Amino acid sequence: MLNHNEIIQTITMIKDLHLDIRTVTMHISLFDCITDDADRTAGKVYDKLTSKAKNFVSIVNGIQTKYGIPIVNKRLSVSPISLIGAASGGYEKIALAMDKAAKELNINFIGGYSAIVQKGMTKQEEEFIHTIPKVLSETDVVCSSVNVGSTKAGINMDAVRLMGEIIKETAEKTKDANCIGCAKLVVFANAVEDNPFMAGSFNGISEGDCVINVGISGPGVVKAAIERIKGQDCSVLSETIKNTAFKISRMGELVGREAAKQLNAEFGIIDLSLAPTPEVGDSVGEVLEEMGLSSVGAHGTTACLAMLNDAVKKGGSMASSRVGGLSGAFIPVSEDIGMIRAVKSGALGMDKLEAMTSVCSVGLDMIAIPGSTSAKTIAAIIADEAAIGVINGKTTAVRIIPVIGKEEGEVEFGGLMGRAPIMNIGNGNADAFIDRGGHIPAPIHSYRN
Amino acid sequence: MRAIVSVLGKDTKGIIANVSMTLYKQDANIIDISQTVLQNEYFTMIMLVEIGEGKTIDDLSKALDVVAKEFKVEIRVQHEDIFNSMHRI
Missing domain, CATH: 3.20.70.20 (Anaerobic Ribonucleotide-triphosphate Reductase Large Chain)
Structure with a gap:
């Protein structure tokens, strides 16, 4: 039989640490x-x-x-x-x-x-x-x-x-x-065709007729695991995140296969993405802080996030041969209590967030900006993110909300979408660059054929 | 079908008796049981049960909810596969 501690561990993950599908x-x-x-x-x-x-x-x-x-x-x-x-x-x-x-x-x-x-x-x-x-x-x-x-x-x-x-x-x-x-x-x-998470999910053209894809979360579980290894070195840290990701992914695979079987559909992939919610204890920001940062946004944040994202992917791919989607760590501002806190205290700004998107699993996500921001500046923000994705061969995304009629303060979306402080995006512009239009050629390393 | 029944909460008289009686009435057979009381107060009991034909995890959950409310404890019934998938390769 399974031992008592293993069973209690699983129950605690669900009951106290917000583990969910x-x-x-x-x-x-x-x-x-x-x-x-x-x-x-x-x-x-x-x-x-x-x-x-x-x-x-x-x-x-x-x-x-x-x-x-x-x-x-x-x-x-x-x-x-x-x-x-x-x-x-x-x-x-x-x-x-x-x-x-x-x-x-x-x-x-x-x-x-x-x-x-x-x-x-x-x-x-x-x-x-x-x-x-x-x-x-x-x-x-x-x-x-x-x-x-x-x-x-x-x-x-x-x-x-x-x-x-x-x-x-x-x-x-x-x-x-x-x-x-x-x-x-x-x-x-670099959008993926089998991502189960909204708002960016679509059924790619190479996918089957009816496919079940499962998105699993669990920042709280990862944070609790890291709390137990305070002060230990980075290889222990990475290993601990990997082990935790492994366990969570196994559970996701079980649910995905069962759902596909009962729905008479194909089982697609499981996407282990640490996806925060506005609840306390369900925050990627807090995981990063537990790794040793005084606040998300401090120097060292990008390194911590890179290790977190990579260890999550490794744990997931050991657990299932059907890992896909975005798999990694999401850093939406409005949906993460640790991120909201860091932005409000001034510890995290747009520049650091952009750096973080070069190593996280998605990009600038659920960020509120002043309502007066011009369409061309928004396009320039998109161009920067796309450049990070295209050059680094990763998915990047922009989900940004110009809050019409507001220049500062906070905006409430409600539910899982949370609330976002309006971020300062600086004064410069790239209007003449955006006006050029056309096409930025693929990077040299894309010619691998 | 095998399920894990877990009972967590403050220790009081009669928990095991009532949980067992409810399981019996629901035609569930207890295969294994382990129980601890931490610091003379916090009670955890884990049971592996075989659920009788024609019964579901939902039936068992609902019946055990009554006991949970009476004794002010948390009782969960979960298919054993969720634990196997997480802890066994």
Whole structure:
């Protein structure tokens, strides 16, 4: 039999250290819904979603009861709608169908209102991107993402410039709701096709028809493990994080396989991402501080985060051969109590955050900026992040919220999205650079063929 | 189907008796049991049980909730695989 201590350890992780399955996401291909008529396409999308995911929430709730592990979110993710709607042009109708289906199925977010334009944009893709602000303001649970760069293709600076404008417009259109539309919009470089986490999830074009991907979290568990090895050297630290990540990933794999079996779907990947929530004890910032920083943002933060991210990936890949998605540590400001504290105290600024994104698993995430920030400056922030991703061969993202009507203070998004202090972004501009548009060529190390 | 029943809380008279009786009424067979009381106060009991055919973890959980409320302890019923997956390769 298992020993008493092992059982208590697992129970403590769940009960006291906020270990949970952050999301079970059903990825659904919509390529068989394409028609040349907008209403017919939207109808087929609605039918496919409501039929494939009919029992999704009840089955996942059953798994939660069976294993006694909280499964916080049940989500859907679909093929990029820029492709599904290209023949009919009915992007907005598809979005409304997605929103309706998701609400009826009790799903809290549905991802995939997405376009992949790192190399070039078709006329249809450009039209699609222009619908994003309206769609995000008129739907509640639809999430959108646009990939503007990749290590293989370089950076599409026309798309970068356009996304600066789209983010600004989305903020304007949702200004009565704290610009929440921008919290549902991610601009990526090197986007992954099997990411279960919102808002950047979509079902990549190389994925199967119906795939279950699982996102696991657990910053609290990692922090508790590090608390027990105070003062010990960095190799012990790395090993401890790895061991903890291993255990958490094994549990995620169990849930993923079980969900896929019961839902008659393919098991895709598990994504072990230390994803914080605004709760105390569920913070990546606090993990970094436990590693030995007086506050996140202090010198040494990038090194700590690099080690944390790498050790999490290593532990995860030892535990499962199906590790994918983003796997690493997320550093969203608004969703992490340690990060919020550091920004408010002045210990963490935009510059250090940008450095951190070169070693974390995603990028500038859930950051509130002054409402007067220009579209071109937002585009420049996107360009910087994309450059970090493209040159380093990693995923980077920008999910940034210009808070219309506010220049400083704090903005409240509620729930898992938390609250964000508005960050100072400096005075300079890159307007003339952004005006150039065009394409930043792929880096030399991408020519590996 | 085998499940782990864990009971955590302050030690009071009758916990083991009542948990065992509820398990018996739910047609669950206790295969293994281990129990400790830390510092004469904090009670933990772990049981490995075989759940009878036709019963589910949810049935057992709901029945044990009544005992948990009466004795002011936390009782969880979890499929044993979650522990095996985490601690055994």
